[in-house]
Amino acid sequence: MSRQNSSAAPVQHGAPAPVGGSLTNAATLVSGVLVAVMAAILIVRFVFGLGAVTNLNDGYPWGIWVVVDVVIGSAFACGGFSVAMLVYIFNKGEYHPLVRPALLASLFGYTLAGVGVIFDLGRWWNFWHIFWPGYANPNSVMFEVALCISAYIVVMWLEFSPTFFEKFGMAGAKKKLNKVLFFLVALGTVLPMMHQSSLGTLLVVMGVQINPLWQTQLLPLLFLLTAISIGYGVVLFESCVAASAYRRSIETHLLQPLARVMLGFLAFYLVVRFGDLVWRGALGEAFKPTVVALAFWIENALFVAPFLIVGSAGARRNPARLFLAGVALMLGGVFLRLNGFLIGYDTGPGWNYFPSVPELLVTIGMFAIEVLGYIIITRRFPVLPREVQPSRA
Amino acid sequence: MADNAREARPAGNSRRRFLKGCAAAGGVAAVAATGQRAEARETLQRPPEALGLLYDATLCVGCKACVAACKQANENPAEFSTVDKLWDTPLDTSGYTFNLIKMYRNGTMQTKDAEENGYAFMKTSCMHCADPSCVSACPVSAMTKNPQTGVVEYNADACIGCRYCVAACPFGIPKYQYDSPTGKIGKCELCRHRTKDGHYSACAEVCPTGATLYGRTEDLLAEAKRRLALKPGSVATFPRGKLGGADQSYEAYVGNYKQHVYGETEYGGTQVLKLSGVDFEKVGMPNLPPEAAAAHSETIQHTLYGGMLMPLAVLGALTFVAKRNVHHDDDEGGADDKTGAARKGEE
């Protein structure tokens, strides 16, 4: 499907193909156990209530199930959207081999985030109210987030379905889908733009409870820009991990220019971020001797780090550096979201929150499902670009 | 890949498309920037017939009759914090405690309503905001503001238990019942369930000193301002129960008020108003600007999503661009399948 533009690097990648190999190995077994533990904890949660397994309280009504599993999880799942945007909207066809693996990670990230929401809902059986005209409240940021994420999950499964059609030899279905693929791609770009920005807007109504370092009308833009650059960071990370785990060659010729695009988004983000802080006169908060200020600097150091790690063209040729830059960016995104939702959130004296062990195990279990699913699908379905021997190219 | 033939495509073509993509993105940003001014959502004001409470901390004797009455009126269970579990002793409002009298203490605690070496009381219950954060936050309209009375009402049958209202409220009022698999949100609804048989807020009904007074917020605000104008230490008449209801007034000394009616303008105003002798922040009432956070939040939402114009415009632009860039696959589908199959064969 990829279109090689004349300026692109020499073709070294084939059509997507299953990696093959066994499905029982250390990684899948450990993941399986973690998923079973999660299931046990969730039974307790649904029988006895949220208080039985979490440390949630009325000062911190949202814990890691919301902030990590949904807010951070979905940002990590932005690789698919970020790469698809590059390929189809900015017409950078040479990145095409990255689309499917990135889309797969996104598919999992989002689907699990959607399911994870249910664990956290105190009155989950009413969940459908969000989509029901008589109940839905369009003024609510959460309504918009829920609607867009749900729609996006459906769109992504459709976008990804050619993989299944190929596997099961349904050429007809694939052909039909391809006719409308351009529309799915457009939808698959607008929807994440909408809800990734709105995940930031969620904080606006919390008003003065959010530290001025994070409470700004520009939250939607900040969250959108970081979601996109995290998306590229995740692709760097995931490509390197997949390469080493499956002993494949790294697509450096693609990742290298991708890292440059990523730095571009990041530079724009940092200008907006600090411009806003200075303009609102909120930067003073960052120089107070508080944990919150420290967290702010860690967050921004992580966003600056990629410039130091892969700032030069030479450095971008080094896979280890690409990997590190991806990780730094992902962690920066983690901190921005943790800071906004938990560390910079202050409901008054006497409240504190740290996740309980069962809470952590559920989050870890969700991650394990992702790893498990990724392994099964890449080994059995045509997702990763087929390895082409250099001699043949 | 199957479309190696396309490699021959001239470079200019791709660059032009790239620029087109950039132009579309730029257009999106432009729409976003200009939309901003057009649809700012102003902070909402109290409805004219708004009902509420006036809590005067200088009149409060800390008897907590209102706490007990509120428990009873809402059929809430007792909550214990002492070892013997003899009395209802909640330490904060909760999913089962909608009203609490909290205490301020300083130094020797000698003088009532003095900031230094003094003590004071403060009522904690829903403020019934003019522009409530909880209502704006709630995705399923389980929190609603009554258009006539302005009372902020909760409907458990609609609620999904997301606790966004808990996070959003600047006063920390909505509380969730974490100990139950079917937990609800608990909060004061101004005893709206008691009005049909002629009753009003239980906390105001039982208050022996009129420190908690029920009535139309407009009247309560006038009453609050009357008190602020009185001379501290002089004797004046104070109504009890319901302002404008049966006369239960009595005479008492005028307190040493801070010249501020809390709730007159905070976040656009609240329907529960408060007077205090001690600085409001010190007794746990946050310093809030006159514009409501809900207005900021909804301004962003309406700017971006008003009439879904922007998303549709962006979708249109992106569809146009994507249609030109997503080529294939009619010619490729078969080829892809073959390579996929071939690959499997190799393994």
Ligand code: SF4
């Ligand atoms: S005080 Fe809190 S719960 Fe009550 S109306 Fe205002 S925002 Fe809602």
Ligand code: SF4
């Ligand atoms: S917990 Fe219930 S009332 Fe509160 S915002 Fe969520 S759905 Fe609305």
Ligand code: SF4
């Ligand atoms: S009005 Fe009713 S529910 Fe509200 S605090 Fe008073 S007694 Fe409790």
